[in-house]
Amino acid sequence: MxxxxxxxxxxxxxxxxxxxxxxxxxxxxxxxxxxxxxxxxxxxxxxxxxxxxxxxxxxxxxxxxxxxxxxxxxxxxxxxxxxxxxxxxxxxxxxxPLVSKVHVEAQRHFDAGKEIVLIGHAGHPEVVGTLGQLPDGAISLIETVGDASTYEPRDPSRLAFVTQTTLSVDDTAAIVAELQRRFPQIAAPHKEDICYATTNRQAAVKAMAADCDAVLVIGSPTSSNSRRLVEVALRAGAKQAWLVDDESGVDWSALEGVRSVGITAGASAPEELVEGLIEAFRNRFDLEVEELRVTDEDVVFKLPRILSEDAA
Missing domain, CATH: 3.40.50.11270 (Rossmann fold)
Known part of the structure; x- marks a missing residue:
């Protein structure tokens, strides 16, 4: 394997x-x-x-x-x-902080008198939080290209969009393209709202998926970015892909005859779960393990001052 x-x-x-x-x-x-x-x-x-x-x-x-x-x-x-x-x-x-950036963008557009479109998934806590930054009705939620094709703003010349940070890069690009086709003046974020980590993890899955008989994504069912990785893997050519909480969630019978498996983990999944999954494979197969790296990450966010070591 x-x-x-x-x-x-x-x-x-x-x-x-x-x-x-x-x-x-x-x-x-x-x-x-x-x-x-x-x-x-x-x-x-x-x-x-x-x-x-x-x-x-x-x-x-x-x-x-x-x-x-x-x-x-x-x-x-x-x-x-x-x-x-x-x-x-x-x-x-x-x-x-990258979610807070979206909140600041939405407030800025609202203060400028613009109508705001939020691209995201209804009910997700991040979407609930962003909608709750402004008065009811100030932000319209769009989930699909179909929504974008039927959306009717009050004034197309005063329109802006923001997005949830954990979306599929490709799906979001299609929705944005439809909005920009219909409303060429729509204001976009200065820098895209989908976070660097979501983008990088999807890019890594795209790079490996076509060479994999199966892809396993470690993450919880409630994790939006983890679920998107499964979708990205299938679109990028993986023959099959599953979301698993950890090694105990693997259907080993479904891997009979499989010789090439890709493994990734959502942005909220600890590396120890990846190590546990590798060990579970090692107990069942003669393994050849390789890493496919598309970029390095060095982003670090400061802790709130009340908790920082130098706080009074």
Missing amino acids: RLTLAAPRGFCAGVDRAIQIVERALAKFGAPVYVRHEIVHNRHVVERLERLGAVFVEELSECPDDRPVVFSAHGVPKSVPAEAAARNLLYVDATC
Whole structure:
């Protein structure tokens, strides 16, 4: 069996920062520390932090007044920190800086009197958070090329778009192309909103997929960027592709006769899960392992000052 490991894979800078924020908050304030929504969309990460003393909830109403609360990496509507401040809660915002950039863009367009289109998936926490940055109706959600072809703005000359950061690069490009075809004056982000890590992980999968009989993507079902990697693998020529939480989720019978498998991991999946999957293959096959790297990443995001080592 030949295993090809896509690189980059696994944790991005925003995920690494968010996890560190919960760990530092536990170290500084003691347990429990409450976290509104899963800090990142990965079951293994969440369960490990729970063992350290994190308590995951969906709403601030579930948090006591006397314990810190962390907001997840996906971002939150403006109403959430406002409610926390009204209750005098100590809160730490772990929103990925690249998601915050989208929030700032949306606010800038709104302040300029523009109608805003958000390309994204309905119900995803990041989309909920971005929609919640502005008054109801200020942002219209578009999920597909079909949506883009039927969307009717109030004033086509005063239109702008932003996107969710974890989308398929190709799908988003098709939606943007349709919007730009219909509305040539639509304002685009200064730099694309799909984050560097999503783009790089998809590029690595594209580079290896055609040479693989199967591709396994490590990630949780709730992880948008992980699900997109499965779609990218199939479109790029992989004969089959699956999303697995870890090695226990592999259907080994489906790999009978397969001789070439590609492995990657979503941006919220720890590398130890990749190592566990490789070991599971090693226990079953004579392995040849190679890495296909399309780029190097050196992005690091600073922690909030309240948690930084030099904070008073």
